[in-house]
Amino acid sequence: MVDSLRDQLLKSGIVKQLKDEKRQQQPAPRPHAPSAKGKPPHHKPPHQPKPARKEGEIDLAKAYAIRAHTEAEERKRAEQEAAEQARLKRERKAKVQKLLEGQILNKADGDQVRHFEYGGKIRRVYVDANQLADLNAGKLGIVQNAGRYLVVTQTVAEQVREIDSHLVALLVDPAAVGVDEEGIPDDLMW
Template sequence: MADSLRDQLLKSGIVQQVREEKRSATPQGGKPSKGGRPPFQQHGGKPKPSPHKPQGKPSRGGTQEDIDLAKAYAIRAQAEANERKRAEQAAAEEARVRRERKLKIQQLLEGKVLNKATEVDQVRHFEYGGKIRRVHVDAEQMAALNRGELGVVQQQGRYLLVTREIADQVRAIDPHQLALLVEPGNEAGVGEDGVPDDLVW
């Protein structure tokens, strides 16, 4: 079987070609390379791997497009972090200003509140914060409120009766704390139930 194969190879000319390649692969010293095989056959017939990496497309992980995208994400994340920080600082500053205003109003009202614990037989209704509120007054205070000589200030959930001068000062500090102050010339008539005629329920 081996002879017939050899014979077939000789006839086809492949063996002759291999012999010629062996001769051309022999070094100048005349000695054949180790094992008598050409260099490309020393490793099982496979050519030696090249020490250089094959020249092809660069890996996707390091392309300029990926780098630019990573930079864009980093810039966006930094901008969002800065925006959150600014919002937190603004909220903290607003809370500080509110506390300062509340303290100023509290100091302004000390000893100047005109609410009476007794002898108040009337209730003055007014709108504040989208709801109908009320303050207990006597007849004289009711008339003064309706003429704009007195005002009502909201402080810590209570409605405090004060002079117009104090009410104007409170309005200058924080207008949201002024619950009621009738402007002169806009006096509203008040019914027996203490509800002004122009107040819509």
């Protein structure tokens, strides 16, 4: 009959021998003297040496410190870039504002509506008949500034485009678009 592995180990004495070795490694239990509060004293586990690190491995705490330092540098660099972009945007806005002073041709009594696409939406500006013809011919342009659409000359619109092209809402290129007999560009025929 075949003995189980356990029976074979017990017969050979290896199992008993292993149990004896484990008992020798464990410290003998000490009697606990109660402390002043009635709790047993705190025992430190036996000091075990740190496992030897392989070459090229770094300590976990050191790795976390390096990671935290790198993330802090990246945050600081991103903040500096954002601040620089904000400063440049303020400078462009101030230049455009200065350029537009005294150059705005909007009329309060404009009776014609000129529709145009800007920012993915259809916008409108009120102009008179002469301004409408000049807008359609490319002699005038429309610039967006501080939430308003301002009618300006072609040269002012081109100067604004050089500073910040996103602010030019409408500047018709007469060579690129055909104009009908009424002065309306072909792209506005609906």
